[in-house]
Amino acid sequence: MMDLDPRLYEDASVSDNDVRNIVLSYLMHNCFKETAETFLSSTGLKLPVDYTVDVDKRKAILNFVVEGDAVKAIELTEELAPNLLENDMDLHFDLISLHFIELIRSRKW
Incomplete structure (x- = not known):
């Protein structure tokens, strides 16, 4: 297995929208329907x-x-x-x- 240098990611930026989409994907994947709906309403994301x-x-x-x-x-x-x-x-x-x-x-x- 190849070792990755953590310094490669020190200056990486992740947008707030990407973070929200990752959280929503996690909630949907794990069947947390009510939590995902609340998350959607609080972030303004659109329901797939x-x-x-x-x-x-x-x-x-x-x-x-x-x-x-x-x-x-x-x-x-x-x-x-x-x-x-x-x-x-x-x-x-x-x-x-x-x-x-x-x-x-x-x-x-």
């Missing part, structure tokens, strides 16, 4: 068009995983991001492993 649907579906996927329903999580993931599981085999394996564990736990195996 697909924001509500995307966050609601992401939160549903997260809930299915927490509940141990990997099949529904996989189905909704395929609907939201059709090639994601095909391109991220580790994630797909994790979801299939969760399904296998739930089958054993429920004695349906």
